[in-house]
Amino acid sequence: MSHPNPHPVGPILLLDDVADGRMILSALFIVAAGDVPPPVELPGSAVPAVALADYAHATVWRVRFALPADRASSYRWNGETFEVAGDLTGDLRLAYVSCNGEEIGDMDREGSERNAMWSRLRDDHRRQPFALMLHGGDQVYADEVTRGHPLSDEWPDHVPDNPSPEALADLRDHLRTRFFDRYAALYAAPELAWLAARVPSLMQWDDHDICDGWGSLRPSRTGSAVGQALFGAARDSFLLFQHGTVAGDLPGRFADPAGGHLGWTIHAPGLRILAPDLRSERTRRTIMGTGGWDMMEAEAGRAAQGHTLLMSSVPLLGPRMSLLEAVMVAIPRMQKYEDDLRDQWQSRSHRDEWRRVLGLVRDMAQKDGHDVTAISGEIHLATRAVMDLGKGLHLHQLVASGIAHRAPPKGWARFLGALAWLGENPLPGHPIRIKPLPGQRGRYVAERNFLVLERRSGDWDARWNLEISGLTAPLAL
Template sequence: MAYQISQTVGPVLFLDSVSEARMHLAALFITSGEIPAPVVVDWREEQPQSIATYDTATVWRVRFSLPADAASSYVWNGETYPVAGDLSGDLRMGYVSCNGEEIGDMEREGSERNAMWARLREQHCTRPLSLLLHGGDQVYADEVSNGHPLSEGWPDDIPKDPSRADLADLSHHLRERFMARYAALYAAPEFAWLAARVPSLMQWDDHDICDGWGSLKRSRTYSPVGQTLFAAAREAFLVFQHATSEGDLPSRFADPKGQHLGWTINTPSLRIIAPDLRGERTRRQVMGEGGWTMMDAEASRDAEGHTFLMSSVPLLGPRLSILEAIMVAIPSMQKYEDDLRDQWQSRAHRDEWRRMLRLVRDMALREGHDITALSGEIHLATRATMDLGQGLELNQLVASGVAHRAPPEAWARTLGALSWLGENPLPEHPIRIAPLPGQSCRYTAERNYLLIERESGQWQARWDLETSGLTPRLQL
């Protein structure tokens, strides 16, 4: 049965770029076909443009700009939406990840599912957020392959040589189901209220495509069914997470052709880097040539102030290679190998991991510049540091997940025990996993999100934990 849009979904704000003291924004709308009202800024009407059509829905975008050095507002459908857009002085950002679950996410009761979104909305009312960073798994698309004969058995049982007509039918099936999931998520009142007032920046991870994308066997991902799934997920990622389409990427993307989907936001004192850790991923690489070209360019660029590097899977972590070896050796546990291969710490990615750590180290050691890594993906909250020498260290903050329920405490304790072994892929720069401020365990098994604040030029962070509440501030 086709998903029905009962009322307009949106506006959902996205930050396209920052230039000449202006925030260039895109507002996303989903309707059952009717054209949404224009966005009004300074008495000027900006008209919607259709960017995607579906059986029962049309997706629209309105591009406009607001000041990047002062609070402002826009008007839509008679309502005024304030935007705390000052990126030049004191500001506050939110960081979230893992907005869903693998099974039955569409059937969850809304107030339970979105409880942390409601908390983040309250935080915005207390002190407005200027930006909302989404670190991966904004949508859990694992079930979109259900209900079609070509993909019902994905990834274990798929046809080798389906017809073009059947693949076209699969593509249609997947497009419609991706749209339905995004529309339902964006219509949730807790999210919708916040997303209309705080510009979002999004980076994808595996569940935005399917569980373990890129770490699955090549015979799956490069099959006709696998490539059809990836194409549908990529289109949905552009449309619903960036309010754009093929050939029309905002200027923050490093590759206008979209061979990889990494992007950077630059202001005079703040840089946000989000490499694409999924679009070029294989079982033997995390990033391809395009992604590394982007990261090499950013590492060589002079930047003042603070850089936040978004790594959808944690850049600093415990010695998972031991757990990976155990799982490979035990047949009953081999089904979990893909989960560990997803990580930077996997034996398959160790050289690439060292390359990234050296890049980040060199960026951090530049005079007058600081860098912090932001990660999600593991459904736990934690932090880590890497000793950079010269009395400096790299901080990594992990916040996950905003909607995914926490795993058992036993898993948090297992990771905590592994972290005691230490990890030093760069021998002169040891990595240490540390508890959150105010917590005794190294991993906290509670739903959570992160607040990142700049006050008088100084950056600090704190987690909001579902049961424990706000942590003390961590100076960055």
């Protein structure tokens, strides 16, 4: 059950939008029930907090305010000054992270081990600050929130038929509390808390923010009353804790104000960050629904100068997973992994959608004559790929995963590397090649990691920070 936290959590800085030369920010706070967090202090003003959600022992509050988007600045809260790099107009550094947890026992892990890469990222910011922190999915591993309630204890293997309204209401309360507990614990971790108070975050979700394989599970699970209660609790918690908002109050960067899907776009000088929602409309046969595709089509037709960062929570470029999928479906004891492979763009079930999105990316790049870089997490490995877009342009795929999830066995990395030898060519004339990171021999690296993206004099490069191997040489984008 949820317990009171003697210390307030926050500020957690979230970027609502960039407009009129300003960063529109939300600062999130979690304080004990009955307490009110102090206001955020800016030159000449103090902005009070607004309560967003009440829990048994705590309340979640938000302060919305603006800082310059063309220079470094600061704000004060509770007697402390927080420096924010903030300049999105010239040279800048971005951090990209994903997979902040593990499926089983994540709440019980020892903090310094679990957050070792967060500590390294914090030290990196102290040496040379980041303007933004991009979170590419699985910010929270919620797989165990279903435990401890009779309706969901055996999810997804067994789902009760026709639960009573009273039992469902009790389940919703249970799930809501369990999501709160996990988010509050994550944001209280000192390594992340220090960074999150100084570097505005932009987040998109993936399956573990809901449950393992959400959308790739069978409709009898996801469409059930229990499945919908789980999705509803996850969605409300995602909006609250990852975007500092509630339904009906989405920031301007979201494509659908009604929240039918939760894709968003940021437009800054010389930079577009495009983050489609690959979960809200997902089914076993589709990755995005009408709303998601409308957003992507609109962005493909929009003029954009500079560089586009496309956040695809599952890697956009990858090896021939469809071959592995066919083998696993044919072997009964391997069929339990089918949902994991259906999660991928490369799945046999999503082949047409994969071609469609790659065609959009190609057209997007060729329209304005600029390269597009896809950044992804999800696979708990570090890797990269390149797709020739024609006209001298390329789609770079950078995968950084995970910052807290421990790496899989090195044999899995070697197996995927061998699979990548086959190459892939879903769009004729635009071959995909999986390539090693700078300085690495294998195509996949089985180490915890995060990614640093840097723009200098208009040119972009990327470096992976690997837990054991350290910082790679820069890769020009």
